[in-house]
Amino acid sequence: MDRADIVHEAFLERLSSGVLPEGVAAEGPLKAEEAVAIFRAQCLSRNLDRRSRKMQAQGQGYYTIGSSGHEGMAAVASALRPDDMAFLHYRDGAFQTRRSAQVPGTTPAWDMLLSFATSMDDPISGGRHKVLGSKALNIPPQTSTIASHLPKAVGAAYSVGLAKRVGPEHQVLKDDSIVMCSFGDASSNHSTAQGAINTACWTSFQSVPMPLLFVCEDNGIGISTRTPRGWVAANYENRPGLKYFHANGLDIFDTWRAARAAAEYVRCHKKPAFLHLTLVRLYGHAGSDMQQTYLSKDIFEAWEAEDPLMHSARLLRDAGVLTADEIKAIYLEAEAQCTRVAEQVVTRPRLKTAEDVMASIIPPARDCAPSNGVAVADRENAFGKSDLRAMGEPQPMSRLINWALTDLMLEHREIAVMGEDVGAKGGVYGVTQKLCDRFGPDRVIDTLLDEQSILGLAIGMAHNGFVPMPEIQFLAYLHNAEDQIRGEAATLSFFSNGQYTNPMVLRIAGLGYQKGFGGHFHNDNSLAVLRDIPGVIIACPSHGADAAKMLRECVRLARVEQRVVVFIEPIALYPMRDLHDAKDSAWMDMYPAPDEKIALGEVGVTGDGALAIVTYGNGNYLSQHASKVLAEKGIQTRVIDMRWLAPMPVDGILNALGGAEKVLVVDECRTTGSQSEALLSMLHERCDLPSSRIAAEDSFIATGPAYAATMPSSDSIADAAIKLWEGK
Template identity: 70%
Template structure:
């Protein structure tokens, strides 16, 4: 007999026999009618769990990680406001049900549509079984390792900033708090630990952070036991984090302690940690048999502590509801869920690739018009730099000026990252910005890439336009799941209702003479090109960088896109091209109104003998190689892709169609997901036969004199181009 049926039968027989578990008397705070309402929510959560297993067995449902044993979260929801944003653990159906009840919603139909993967599911449109609701301020999560906690920290931080600088698209009320729940096993993950540390680190400095962590401690992560007392020992005395504890099997105690914790967070604007004792019934998921790794005695001991049995006991003790009436509610709820499920499984499902992909790209949103920064604001911000704008400058300085103009035009823009403020960035790209705009718009973060990205993602939930910086491309790999698993998936799994508009700046690629290894010289962008819906931009000179950055901000602000702006480190200070002190790679600052449109490629030259298709450092090197090509009578054009995801393939094919040969120059590794693979494929599929590519070797990058040995060079490009043309 499956454990779900055993738990069900135990509930029926024990309530009939008045064989209820022992426990403390009801904690004051809940009125009798509130206890009954919470019990109804718990019964609905339990019924949905049982029905989801029946649906899966019948081939009509597809996901069965349930909430049984965690029904105490209904009382946590009751202690919060419906406007408090909640990032939920996947076992928190009871929380969503109770929150829906606060607004008078009937949630069973919506959740069953999700179980059935129906296209009419109001949160994901049939793309996944997730908890979530726009009306209930519950963004959908697919995390199993608490990777939603860093963005919960960011959302909580945004509440304090929004009081001082309300953004145009503000989503949360001024007195809201943010709640994030997770399991005891997930608390051990580095992502979660980073979030706890960031929250405590922030609060330790008296920065407002109204965030309530809720740890649902059922003592086990799939099959790995959490040592008894581990969570309390780890969090009771954590700096900056107030600890609360409640018995999650007792709805009255859970409500009283959760209300106390919420009041502390809301009034003090400080984070708290609510440690909630729970049990896990049925095993991890529908296919999991807990008796394969737990003794039968252990399993039955957990089942004997069914929180619904405790609720029946508490309601009887409080005079709120007789056990027979409680049993009737339980049975009626199950019958109702079964009836609704029978209809939900008949509703249409997604069928085509276009159906599934319809929410990859978020919808545009209306934005207040802007004429750009005013002359007075520019004069005050730039000071003497205004005069310097008439003279050619290196890329780093033009990016700095572009950021300044953008921040003047859009007060909701906030920069954050390691050393971006006082120091002005490792390469000086963000220097003076903190002086110009203040420390709450140019935030020096702690050294944790997951927290940097989480800060940005969370702030975007409350209407800000974040521009986080990852100091070096290789550092992104410490935190790439924040982009792939959290930011990029949010519009997809919410059917476009929730989005993460941001512009992530990353300094990267190779050719730095003073650095080596995979930390500072890194030419791997495969992880970014692999993320559906993400836009990846890469400039090659300063003027281009300024105009592309403006377009990236427009894409994030107006079209709610997730954009990565990859800045070639080696080109930051580049001044010369053909010879020393020729100033051939410096540019004048383009007018703030000028931008390069998304997908628009650059073309240098009109030669028809050869087209060199490249980007970033490849443009600089190809320009140098072109001197040799001219000397050898080859008329070439150099095409600057600019946009590396999605690649502007049609524009590239049009721009090369009248050229006799095409050479792709890719500074990424030959077989590691660089753009050359897709470019060569597109050229071949278009019937081009005279094509070749030159790429980096499949290697890490060395330091010292060999820093460029594994990378394309001007001489190598010229040699490959001449060989292709003469073949």
């Protein structure tokens, strides 16, 4: 028999015989009516698990990581308010079923079984995945995460106090809301969890509001690896800035008492708490997990003997709240409901086409207050006389980005900048200088040195109506936290059918050509990790005026269209002034008027020669330099600056090629996995012009005189262009 059926039969048999597991009597302030509501949610969650396994066996269900053994989370739901945002562990079906009963108009059995069946009617994911989550219940969707949701829970909690001071336009959480985040004992060891909890403690230690409740569901095992007895308590009991609570998760009275105390502490003190629940795991990790292959039978039978539903039944029976017959009736009613509803949901339509699946990758636009510009007096006060005077002269890219950030933050109060050293120091390259003076530490946030926490802060703040602009100091540093974009930010709209979004503009200083500085960890010429993430927009300006105008479009894309945007700033071009000759100032620009933008997909074109060079970033600068050499040899060029790397501006490129005879692709990223591969494929498919490419070697970047040896140069671009033009 399936272990789920064994546990089911054992519950009914022991309930009938009256031989239930031993334990303490019901104690604490939990009222009888609430206790019964918790038990009803537990029974529904248990039977949803069992039904999901039967649906899978029939080929009608597609996910069987269940919540059995963790039904105590229903008591945690009862201890919180329904408007407290909850980022759930994947074993928290009982939390969702209980919260559903707290919110009129929701139908937990129907909704969750639709999800098991991957029906298009599933109200959270639209049939894309079995996820816990509900817009009505204030539960953003989570899949089988391994702690990746903890950083954004920290960000959402931080945003509660910040929103009270700043007042973002699309605020979701109330001023006295708390955020709950749950996870397993095994996940608590993950570096992502450790970083997020450390960030919460670091923030709390400085008396900055952090109304966050961590709930660790400790069933003593992570798939097949046992958690050392006592490890979770030893690890978290004495963390500075973190209040520790413990409860027996098999006892709904004890769990509710501890959860209520923890929630009241968090709500009152605006400090994080850690609620440690001891639980059991029933049925193995998932339906496909054969736990008997790595556990002796006596271990999982001992867990089954501590079935939390048996404990709830004993507590309710012995306290005189329910009779055994009433308990049985509640349980069988839930079983009958799940059986009946399952028969209905499998008849509902499922996704069929690529268009169906992809429909929610790009989130819907939202209504925003119109952009009416900024009062002259406010700009004068923010910029000061020296910067306003400097606007009358051409400036390098770094300064124009700084001014664009200032104008954007003046216009939109919900924009906040965060990252390492962005405040008093003004960033490693001075791009955020003066912003903290202009807008204060609430909107220019110096973070601790942890890229996962930086991006989690941004994602969580976006959940509460902010438009975050996180900064990653160097492109190579993104790899410490790339899953926060790949697995969290970019998937949220997809898994919520567009109901949840986390708009942001992620600024990253990157790419190569820093003269002799930093080597591969500060010069990373690969964007492959970003380019294949569905829905993410990648912008890469090459001159200052373009950077200012594109940054404004990026903010519009995030603020109005709710997109995740990555803005790559070529470090080597930050200070660039000259192009062909010393002091020619040909690579500096005047600051464009605050209402000027470059639209998504709009490319830049210099020249109208028959040889087209398609490039971006530093490649544009080098190609412009090479074009002078080529002109001296009688080869006229047009340089097409992509500007937008994802989605590829196909129409803009093809239109810019009108009248061209040959195409050279210049790519500063590595030959393997670079934009050039996609560009050549597109050119092959969409036009018949002879084409070739020059890209960087598949190598890391060296420090010292050989800093650019592996990448295209103006000379190598000119040589490649001559060979292509002459047909060699």
